Amino acid sequence: MKTDDLIRLMAEDAPVRFPLGRRVGLALGIGTVVAAVLLLATVGLRPNIAAALETLRVAFKVTLTLLLAVTAICLVLRVGRPDASLKPIGLCLLIPLALLILAMGLELTAVPSAEWSSRLVGVHAAFCVFCIPVLSLAPLFGLLAALKHGAPSNPGLAGASAGLAASAIAAAIYAWHCPDDSPLFVATWYGLAVCLVTATGYGVGRRMLRW
Amino acid sequence: MKHFAREQQWADWLRAAMAGDQQAYQRFLVAVTPHLRAMARRRCDQFGAPKGEAEDVVQDVLLAIHLKRGTWDPSRPLGPWLTVVVRNKLIDSLRRRGRHVEVPIEDVAATLAEETGADTTDHMDAERLLEQLKDPQRDIVRSISLNGAGVRETAARLNMSEGAVRVTLHRALKALAAIYRSDMQ
Numbered sequence: 001m002k003t004d005d006l007i008r009l010m011a012e013d014a015p016v017r018f019p020l021g022r023r024v025g026l027a028l029g030i031g032t033v034v035a036a037v038l039l040l041a042t043v044g045l046r047p048n049i050a051a052a053l054e055t056l057r058v059a060f061k062v063t064l065t066l067l068l069a070v071t072a073i074c075l076v077l078r079v080g081r082p083d084a085s086l087k088p089i090g091l092c093l094l095i096p097l098a099l100l101i102l103a104m105g106l107e108l109t110a111v112p113s114a115e116w117s118s119r120l121v122g123v124h125a126a127f128c129v130f131c132i133p134v135l136s137l138a139p140l141f142g143l144l145a146a147l148k149h150g151a152p153s154n155p156g157l158a159g160a161s162a163g164l165a166a167s168a169i170a171a172a173i174y175a176w177h178c179p180d181d182s183p184l185f186v187a188t189w190y191g192l193a194v195c196l197v198t199a200t201g202y203g204v205g206r207r208m209l210r211w
Numbered sequence: 212m213k214h215f216a217r218e219q220q221w222a223d224w225l226r227a228a229m230a231g232d233q234q235a236y237q238r239f240l241v242a243v244t245p246h247l248r249a250m251a252r253r254r255c256d257q258f259g260a261p262k263g264e265a266e267d268v269v270q271d272v273l274l275a276i277h278l279k280r281g282t283w284d285p286s287r288p289l290g291p292w293l294t295v296v297v298r299n300k301l302i303d304s305l306r307r308r309g310r311h312v313e314v315p316i317e318d319v320a321a322t323l324a325e326e327t328g329a330d331t332t333d334h335m336d337a338e339r340l341l342e343q344l345k346d347p348q349r350d351i352v353r354s355i356s357l358n359g360a361g362v363r364e365t366a367a368r369l370n371m372s373e374g375a376v377r378v379t380l381h382r383a384l385k386a387l388a389a390i391y392r393s394d395m396q
Contacts, residue, residue, distance in 0.1 A: 001340050003244060005356035005357060006273060006356065006387075007244065007273070008237070008356050009355050009356040009380070009383075010240060010274075011233045011234075011236045012355050012361065012362050012377075013277070013377065013384055014229070014235075014236040015229065015230065016229040016280060016281045019229070019281045019282075021284065023281075080282055081283075081284065081292070082279075082282060082292060082295040082299065083283075083287070083291040149279075149282070150282050151275075151282045151299075211275070211278075211279065
């Protein structure tokens with residue numbers, strides 16, 4: 001085929017109806033709503049949510065997951081653009097991590113060592129590790145589908161970012177149900193769930209998001 | 212300065228194109244192509260590969276620009292975006308042809324800024340390429356690219372709506388990109 005013919009063909013297909021930013025935004029919006037509705041329709045909020053939010057540990061858990069979700073969303077909004085610089089936002093991800101480590105330190109000093117293990121294990125560890133990945137399915141699927149239209153410099157990283165954003169959204173939603181409030185619990189089980197989904201995103205992205 | 216003015220012009224064209232201006236898009240593609248060709252030829256010359264192969268690389272890169280233009284944020288400069296897309300696709304396209312290459316990003320930026328003359332050769336046989344497309348796609352591609360008909364004319368001739376022709380054309384371009392990708396492996 002002559003290059004001029006190809007150009008003529010492409011020119012007839014000029015308009016872009018869904019720029020990448022809109023696709024990713026849509027995936028985030030719909031994914032978040034689906035995950036929130038799923039939580040409300042199944043296990044629901046914890047019974048004493050208003051009172052619980054006034055306690056330090058619950059307020060921290062909700063704030064931390066929200067902060068992680070917002071940072072990861074900023075990352076995933078950029079990761080599909082080949083010319084975007086990811087370093088600044090990547091460094092911002094260290095803020096929630098640092099806060100979590102700080103909170104763990106405070107928890108370890110505030111709680112006698114005999115109680116450490118029971119705080120860490122909590123009551124619903126297995127359910128937490130099950131529930132966060134399930135809630136992250138809709139946003140993860142949406143984000144990967146949106147990023148398929150992207151041009152990431154590093155497809156694995158793009159998939160991992162999608163996994164991180166999806167699981168952080170799921171964690172921020174699950175936190176409104178979760179009855180386990182210790183930062184030790186959050187670090188262990190939320191951390192495990194987020195890592196699982198992020199690793200899944202990496203694996204899928206490496207294969208699926210090449211262009 | 213001259214380079215900067217050109218980048219502005221290209222960005223204006225691509226912005227208009229994304230809003231639906233076909234002529235602006237055509238101008239953009241015609242303006243970018245000689246630069247892509249210069250880069251592809253230089254790489255292919257290094258391996259003693261035939262000129263036709265360079266033209267396949269050019270088309271491969273053009274298709275990538277086309278299919279990924281929605282990842283350019285029109286409020287940002289075009290240069291960095293174009294440089295990265297071209298470089299990645301150039302490496303990818305040459306690698307699939309078994310040529311292991313390093314393409315320094317400065318080279319890409321510099322060649323996009325250079326003056327180039329226009330001349331073309333084609334390689335990939337149009338008919339062989341078209342054979343690999345499914346039917347409404349093949350008809351539409353033939354009508355628009357080889358016979359030079361517009362979407363409206365093509366729609367009337369094939370008894371399809373213009374919208375349907377546009378959707379099929381978009382899919383055909385995706386399919387062509389996939390054919391380029393698989394053909395070289």
